[in-house]
Amino acid sequence: MTESSTGRLRPMPEDWRRALAVVAHPDDLEYGCAAAVAAWTDAGREVVYVLATRGEAGIDTLDPAVCGPLREREQRASAAAVGVSRVEFLDHRDGVIEYGTALRRDIAAAVRRHRPELVITLNHRDTWGGVAWNTPDHVAVGRATLDAAADAGNRWIFPDLAEQGLEPWNGVRWVAVAGSATPTHAVEAGPGLERAVRSLLEHRTYIEALTDEDPETYAREFLTSTATAVGERYGGKPAVAFELFGR
Template sequence: MTEPTNPQLRPMPEDWRRALAVVAHPDDLEYGCSAAVAVWTDAGREVAYVLATRGEAGIDTVPPSACGALREREQRASAAVVGVSTVEFLDHADGVVTYGPDLRRDIAAAIRRHRPELVITLNHRDTWGGVAWNTPDHVAVGRATLDAAGDAGNRWIFPELTDQGLEPWNGVRWVAVAGSSTPTHAVDATAGLDRAIASLLEHRTYIEALTDEAPETYARNFLTGVARSAGERYGGRPAVAFELFPR
């Protein structure tokens, strides 16, 4: 027998208390998985955000000197909508994030600080489903996050972190990749979808520069469309899909 082309997605693990989401830019999580984050924080789980950049190169009409602070404010407000109060920025340069030891070390340090069982990141592959080219920042941060989940538990990789008081953390049990073209698991987004839309709308300046469509219409249509598409493989319920890598 051949495997079905689009097998049903399995439920995400629920036996965890702390998660850390690591992405490249403000708004990455709002486009990717904030409905799931809302569901998780409602259930009493702790979720923290770490962003490699402040998104300072993301709006053509706003110079980076002003844009970084603006997008940071929008990201903090956006995170609060879905119950996330901890938002950290690693201050890598937007648009030219480079995969390598420096990025891995910074993410490993964040993992050691927050000690999550679940780490979340965004699509690290070259394309979005073989249709659209991915950005270098997404590829670098996603790949580095997958690697840093292991680096964080090895005291002989980046020993300077131990010298800084960040003891190894080998407790990451899964890395979940949002926006993957080959998802394996999902979260029912029903209870979190309206807050996900409100969360994306906090990036109003970015959205208004991106599209002529009304921000409310744009955010609702985009997120409900993505959730509906994932739900076709999750019992017909709106869903957030992830590719889950156990550790």
């Protein structure tokens, strides 16, 4: 194993006020990021969620026309549990998101609209640590988010955005990738862990379709074990890990 996958994790930067989290589906942020988000909003920082889809293809027993609105409601309640009041959906089709200029443009527009210093996304690599295959949606959205953080600051890329009143924003200082197999930084999870459990539990319909285990037991054990494992590289304190790219 490399030093990047075994060494001590550094604290995430704290000299910022606004963050934008961009992921593919409802629940993506709740499987690991929510405790960090709770800590940030408790400290008075603003966090906005942008989701590429409404997760309408995520539950086999529910027709997408029913599933999409239900999962949107669950996501809004989930965000509220950790202090996030603004949740936006880009309305790409769940399961068949395509990496390309259309996706980059939509994310760049969100960056220009919200003007964050920190952008957060999910693992954009082909696998989860070489153990499990990642989904095409996660790969496409994660990669497009990394690219769009730069696109947003270049007035000659997607010039129609400026015509719509979205002026270039070159103020993104970092992109933080959650779920990376090679994390570099972390946020202490303890203060926000209980709210993170409540946040994941708001996705009850999805969890009940995923497992026969009691939803609260499932959510608590998953988040606690993940945070505890990260904490072994963060001074023994439960934590949320990120791979941080500076700009």
